[in-house]
Amino acid sequence: MDEREIEFAPTEQVERRQALVDEFVSEVLRLPWAFVSDYTQLQDFEGVRTELELAEACYERYGMGLEARHFEMPLYLLLDELEAARRKKG
Helix, strand or coil, X not given: CCCCCCCCCCCHHHHHCHHHHHHHHHHHXXXXXXXXXXXXXXXXXXXXXXXXHHHHHXXXXXXXXCCHXXXXXXXXXXXXXXXXXXXXXX
16 A cells, blocks of 8 residues: 555645634634635635625625635635725724
């Protein structure tokens, strides 16, 4: 049997934003937990909620809706944009 070491996706960027990730998973995705790596994208959660539901939840919580590009970018970058919108909203 060939023994190979399993290599996991990096999580450095996500770990820097852990509180934001936890809030997003709980309040926007409405999941009790989710594995999120630096490569995770919002489109990875397809079927959890509709795009419209996610956009509305983000607008209510952060004051920013979602565009098509947001579903394809790394989640940690989306979280940065959402947090900036929330701060701007006051």
